[in-house]
Amino acid sequence: MSQKGIKSLTISIASPEQILSWSKGEITKPETINYKSLKPEPNGLFDESIFGPSKDYECYCGKYRKVKHKGKVCERCHVEITESIVRRERMGHIELAAPVAHIWFTKELPSPSKISLLLDITYKEVDQVVYFVNYIVLDEGNNEYDGKSIFNKKEVLDLTSPKNSIRSRNKLRRTLRNIQERIEEELNHEREALIQDFDYRLAVTYDQMLKDSNIPFSVKDVMAFIEKHTGVRFGIGAEAIHELLEKLNLEEEHEKIKQAIQNSPNAYDQKTKRLLRRLECVRWIKDSGSKPEWMVMTRIPVTPSETRPIISLDGGRFTTSDTNNFYRKIIIRNERLKQMQATDAPEILLDNEKRLLQEAVDSLFDNNSRKKPVVGKDKRPLKSLSNHLKGKQGLFRQNLLGKRVDYSGRSVIVVGPELKMYEVGIPALMILKLFRPYIISELIRKRDEFGNEIQPICANIKLAEQKILAQDDEIWPVVEKVIKQRPVILNRAPTLHRLGIQAFEPKMVDGKAIRLHPLVTTAFNADFDGDQMAVHIPLSKEAVAEARSILLASWHILGPKDGKPIITPTQDMILGIYYLTKEKFPQPIEEMILKDPVQARIEFINHFHIFATQDEAIRAYKLKTIRINDVIGITTKAFDNKSFSKEGILVTTVGKIIFNQAFPTNFPYINDVKNLYGDNQFEIIGMHESILDYLKAYNLKEPLTKKTLSTVIDYLYKVSEIEVVPQTMDKIKALGFKYSMISATSISAFDIPSYDQKYEYFKETDELVAKLREFYLDGKLTDDERYTKVVQAWSQTKDKVTHDIEKLINSDEYKDNPIVIMAKSGARGNTSNFTQLAGMRGLMSKSYNYDQKNNSGVIKDTIEIPIKHSFIEGLSVSEYFNSSFGARKGMTDTAMKTAKSGYMTRKLVDSTQAVVIKGNDCGTKEGIIVREIRNTKDNTSIESLKDRIVGRFSINPIYDTKNKLIIEGDKLITNEIANMIQNSGIREVEVRSPLHCSSLYGVCQKCFGLDLSTNKLIETGTAIGVIAAQSIGEPGTQLTMRTFHTGGVAGDTNITQGFERIKQLFDCIQPQENEKAIISQVKGTVDRIEKDSNTNGYNVVIKYNKDNFVSYPTRPNAVLRIKTGDNVVAGQKITEGSIDVNDLLKYAGIENVRHYIIKEVQKVYRMQGIEISDKYIEVIISQLTNKVTITNPGDSGLFVGETISINEFTEVAQSMLVNKKKPPSAINQVFGLDHAPSKSGSFLSAASFQDTKKILTDAAARSQKDMLIGLKENVILGNLIPAGTGLKDVEEVIAYGEEMYKKQY
The missing domain is CATH 2.40.50.100 (RNA polymerase II/Efflux pump adaptor protein, barrel-sandwich hybrid domain)
Incomplete structure (x- = not known):
């Protein structure tokens, strides 16, 4: 441990002495509390003298009360006077009357258990010995036949099963005959003497009994007799296992197994595999410093009493933690066994009692892995200690990785268009609850910020609370002041990526709903149909600074998965901007164009208004001289800070002038979508050019759509300061809402285009389907071929209909159609919706079991009869039925998909959580060769070379085809350079990649490249593993x-x-x-x-x-x-x-x-x-492919079959070569997401993922040390995570927070 918390954590098998050192006393009684006085019973499971006092600073008998006696031990009841919280940490113990094997080391399915590997006997045999079914040989003694020992050490004698018992019986009979022969020799074969000899007669009797399997006999007696004469010792139960483990020489065993592996002819057969498992196990225990016999316990610890409480219910009844039931059972059986031992009870009764004790201890540790688990009153298995660790409700995931927090609340969200980008409206009632301690502190404050005495608003806390409760007018100014001191953090479940949690400055609003800024809805994936969000308050100074500087919503402009803007306006805002930036000819010209286009062009000049300033143009619009979309001219001098390619008259609209006013003054004037910030000379009529000629050839420009607006925001982010972007976005949002209202776009059934060309296609297709049916009936086609061709035919028909409708809506007739405008602008809807509204619904899917084994090679999950009608025509009954079939399948698929996708994200995070940016440059000379990804089937491009190399570092200098240098080695490939590389005809480029980073833990800055969410070099300490997992998991749904x-x-x-x-x-x-x-x-x-x-x-x-x-x-x-x-x-x-x-x-x-x-x-x-960046996929893959399995250890001290990381292996191999020793050799491994987390090297991280029991057993056997490198392990132990601000100094974080706070507008 250190001042900053725990540095590392080791888990090992506890020795009996260690259990005793933890304990504060032995528990001998099964009682818990006295049901009359409700006080713990002495020497029972809640004894105060062992676990500590139930009430703070008060002993059991009541002699000492109050803090002044702290540290004393009461002479009467022996309770230490201290805080009652010690009942959460003090432990007791139970001295067992007979050794008991730990179930984790005896039952470890599917793999062989540790005890079975150490003793080299099968898992089943261990089980039979431990549960008093069969005996095991402890010492082979002096007992030979044909020069060979009859019994081998650690051989298990099976006398219970009819099939296997014959062999064991014969061995015992052979031994008894050996004894008979020995006695005969001693007595010179004299018949009288032999008859008189008691031992001889006994040997003959036992031999007869063993020969006839129907005669009952005492196995114990036979074995005691054999031991007396031959020295062969047999044992049963955990005691026998304990003795064998105690006598095990690990060094000898290790050498023996090593030798056997070297002599093994086949490296891949089962026998060698088991030898490797044994070698691993023996080595673990040998190196760990633990003793094998500690796997069999002679005393067991009792967990602190507060962790297994008794709770009183109404009506005087009690309920208790299941753990207490297990302990009670153990104590009762243990005490009964002690009494039996004291009264010299028969061996058979003792064995039975020991077996019961073994079962009781087993059920405490792991109730579920027993054949018949202990059940409660409701016939459900009780929760054992293993169950408390495992699964979603277990300790790891429920309590250590996810905790409930104070200072939080939740409510429904509604839209708040009046808010700034970084603001959120919190209901006044909620603020009073959340900020209560701060409001009270301000109400009773006696000094102001400068230390001067002031009159407090309330004299004490009680009065302050009453004022808050009454919602007194005096408190509101205080509340306004308090909420300015700290931001709030908003979260919407499911939090699929890091933008699901963002910080905002709170603003008090009426009502009971949280008001959310419309631009952040995309990041939260929120809509306003009843979604709820949770609010949290950062408490400490550094948490407040972190929220303001890193989490504040206005800094999250780009999405981390693809580096595209995530705060792009949507829906109404897009509609407004589309309307605002649309171009039209002046009204008289518009009407004339339909009749006489040539004359209209000539007339255009008479209606073409030219303005000197922006205000003049806007005033003309307000006076209704011109419309907002009319094409007008304005001198380039009207725009102060904007640069144009030449001076003259800019041809634009009032709408575009208004739109451009939202942007910073030095930002390029946005006039033509096709030429956003390039050379705009074609939009300007120069000083000496003819206006008439220009207008004659003039074509209307396309308005801004969702896609083009996103490009504009991207460019704005690149060229502007970070604080400018949210201000501009707020202005665009306001314009969008205002002009979508002014545009008065509405929608009705009459707006849907009319289309009836489809019936001709239907006729053709129906004829084809009928023909195919005939072919099938004539045996010319199989049913599969017919089905496939039918589905294909209808798919092609629908494609034709779709094509026709696309053509229709792109025609001039529909250019002002509101539905078409919605779709074209990207506000809502797409061509597929039009096809279904006006054309046909087409083929529907049906439910189908994809995993079934079917003989046909075709997956028949489509109903082959299409829906021919469109929604506007209405569906027939059968069509409606088929349609609902498909719709339901869609709903169930979505629900299934969400769960599966969530589970995959969890596995991804678990595999990569330890990957953090470490250091600037790892110095590697290796990289990956990147080419354009093409779909070889239809030769289309999936991901261009430019997309794959931008934002990465080159490894070698890159030359174009004329041998001219484009970029030097080890330099960042920017957008411009990536374009040059792609345009110069280069097919492949070698770049740095997380796959080849040689940092021991994590990835260096240069191997990762640019951070997609900031377009700057990634900062050290960024948890890219988690970001990569979220970027891939989030679109999974x-x-x-x-x-x-x-x-x-x-x-x-x-x-x-x-x-x-x-x-x-x-x-x-x-x-x-x-x-x-x-x-x-x-x-x-x-x-x-x-x-x-x-x-x-x-x-x-x-x-x-x-x-x-x-x-x-x-x-x-x-x-x-x-x-x-x-x-x-x-x-x-x-x-x-x-x-x-x-x-x-x-x-x-x-x-x-x-x-x-x-x-x-x-x-x-x-x-x-x-779109997802390659780098994230590479981070994931590096975690799945960064392990090797040793095939030949050389002189390294590693062993065959051991799995280690590539970087570790490289280090070992290099040090071997430097010291002129033989380096190890290994083969690469690929692990799936199910196995990668358990190979992470941290047992805490692995145990909290899956297979908790197996991972902890393995870790304990090898006394594994967890160095707490990953994020998960640190979260479990309550440390700050070793990433981001967790690596920085607190003062640095606070200073950065204050600096960013000044940038709010």
């Missing part, structure tokens, strides 16, 4: 659940896509047989491709190493990716489908695996229109 159908055959594109594909890639799940791509295992040339008539597939023959051939048979109807004569490399696809990652690793190496996963993940997200 937008991915489709299943396959997209192009209506082709199953082998064509119906391979898993969408969310399931991401899961398949990250969890390293093997693709199903009909989806799996065949890959080449060698580098060579395709020699020939033969059609296989039996299987309907192909045989692809590849020639390699001059004259070696290898053949790959494909599945029926496989789509080939190669042709004869092609050169192939190892890992290249031969057929279409998904590659099995483990196969790719085996034949093509780790780099190919990494590139394949990046490409496939990007394919899934970008097909859905979701």
Whole structure:
């Protein structure tokens, strides 16, 4: 421990002495409390003399009360006078009358338990010995037959099962005959003497009993007899295991196993695998300093009494923690066993009692892994100590990783358009509750800020509370003052990414709802249909500074996942801006254009107004001389600070002038969407140019849409100071709302375009479907082929209808149609909605079990009869039925998807939470070679080269095709340089990547590059692991659940896509047989491709190493990716489908695996229109692929089969080479998300993810030390996380907070 908290944490097996040192006394009675006096019973489970007083500074008998006696121990009741909180930390113990094996070390399914590995006996045999079923040999004694010992040490004698007992009986009989022979020799074979000899007669009797399995006999007696004569010792129960473990020589065992592994002929058979497991286990315990016999306990600790309380219910009844029931059972059985031992009870009764004690202790530690768990009154298994750790409700996830907090509240949200970007409206009632301590402190304050005495508003706290309760007028000025002192933090569940929590300055509002700024809704993914949000208050100075400087909403302009603006206006605001920036010819010209376009152009000059200043133009609009969208001219001199490519008359509209006033004065004038901030000379009529000629050729410019506005905001962020952006956004928001109201856009059924071309298409398709049905009935088509062709036909019909409607809404006739305006501007709706409103609904999907084993290669999850009517026409009954079928499937899919996506995000965070930016440069010379990602199937670009390299560091200098230097090595590739690289025809670039960062923990700044949310070099201490996980997990819910159908055959594109594909890639799940791509295992040339008539597939023959051939048979109807004569490399696809990652690793190496996963993940997200930076996917993949398994330890001291990180392995290998020793060798591993967290090296982080019991058992066996490197481990221990401001000085954080506070407007 240090001043800053715990530095590291070690877990190990507790020795009996250690348990005693924790304990404050032994518990001997099963009683808990006295139900009359409600006081704890002495020597019971709540004894005050052991656990501490129930009431602060008051002993049990009442002799001492009050703080002044602190530290004394009462002479009468032996209770120490102290605070009652010690009852949460003081422990007791129970001395066991017989040793008991710890269930975690005896039952550890599916893997063999630690005891079974140490003693080299099977898991089942350990179980039989511990539960008094079978005996085990403790000492083989002097007992041979044919020169061999009859019994081996640690051999388990099975006398219970009819099948296996014959062998054990025969061995015992052989031993008894040996004894008979010995006695015969001693007595010279004299018959009389033998008959007289008691031991001889006994040996004969026992032999007879063992021969006839129906005769009952005492095993104990037989074994005692054998021990007396041969020295062979047998044992049963945990005592026997304890003795064997005690006598185990770990050094000898270690050498023996090592030797056996070296002599093993096959490195991959089960026997060798078990030897490796044993070696690992023996080594752990040997190196940990623990003794193996500590796995069998002679005393058990009793947890502090406050952690397992008794609670009184109404009606005088009590309820208690299940742990108390377990302890009671143990104490009762333990005391009964002690009494039996004292009265010399028969061995069989003692054994039975010991077994009961073993079971009682087992159920305390782990009730659920027993065959018959102990159940409560409601027949449900009681919660044991293991259950308190495991699962969502366990200690790790419920109490240590997620805590409930004070100073918080929640309410429904409504829109607050009048707020500034960093403000939130909090209801007055809520503020009175949340800020209560601060308001009271201000009301009773006796000195002002300068230390002068003042008259307090209230004399004491009580009066202040009464005033707050009565909502007295005097308190409101104080409340206004108090809420300015600190921001509040808002959170909307589910918090899928870091923008789900942001800080705002509070503003008091009436009503009971929280008012939220409309621009931050995208980040929170909030809408105003009843969503609720939680409010929290930062308390400490550094928390307030952090909230203001880092969490404040106005600094979150760009989304972290793609670096695009996340505060882009939406819906009404877009509509308003679209209306404001639209261009129209003056009204008379508009009417004339329809009749005589040429004359209208000439007439245009007579209605073209030119203004000298902005105010003049706006006044003309207000006086209704011109309309807001009319094309006008204004001199470039009217704009003071804006730079134009030439002087003259700028052709624009009043709307655009008003819009541009929202931007900073030095920002380029936004006039043409196609030419946002480039050369605007074509928008200006120069000094000596003819206005008439210009106007004759003039074409109206497109208005701003959601997309183009986003680009403008992006540019604004790049060129302006950070505090300018939110101010500008607020102005744009106000304009948007104002002009969407002025535009008076409405919507009615008559606005939907009329369209009836579709009936011709229907006629054609219906005829085709009927034809296909005939073919099927004649046996010319299979049902699968018919279904596929029908679905394909209707899909094509719908595509035609969609195309027609797109053409229709883009025609001049509909340019002022309100619905079209909504869709075009990006405010609401899209072409697909128009198709359904005016055209046809098309094919609907139906529920389908995708995991079923079906013989047909086609997934039939589409109803083959389409819905021909559109919504405006109305659906028929059968169409409505089919439609609701699809709609319900959509709803259930969404619900399923949310849960699955949330679980995947959790796994992603768990895998990467320890990845933090460490240091500026790790000095690596390795990087990844980046190319454009293309979809090889249809040769379309998925992600351009520019997108992949921007914001990264180059490794080597980059030259263009003419050998001219574009950028030096180790320099940042900016947007401009990335464009130059792409335009110069360079196909691939080598850049730094998190995959090759050689920092021991985390990633360095240069390997990561720019921070997408700030466009600056990423800061040290940024928790990019968590950001990467959130960026990939957050859009997970937008991915489709299943396959997209192009209506082709199953082998064509119906391979898993969408969310399931991401899961398949990250969890390293093997693709199903009909989806799996065949890959080449060698580098060579395709020699020939033969059609296989039996299987309907192909045989692809590849020639390699001059004259070696290898053949790959494909599945029926496989789509080939190669042709004869092609050169192939190892890992290249031969057929279409998904590659099995483990196969790719085996034949093509780790780099190919990494590139394949990046490409496939990007394919899934970008097909859905979701952009995610490669760097995040690389961070995840680096965590899945950064481990190696040792194949040959060399002189390193590592062992075969051990898994360590690549960076650790490199360090070990380098130090071996430096010291001229033999370095180890290893192979790369790929772990799925399910296994990556448990390989993190931190047992706290791993145990709080999954398999809690196994991870803690392993960690305890090796006395593992957790250095608390990751974030999760530190959260569990209540430290500040080693990231972000957790690494900075408190004063530095506060100073930064104050500096940023000044930037609020």
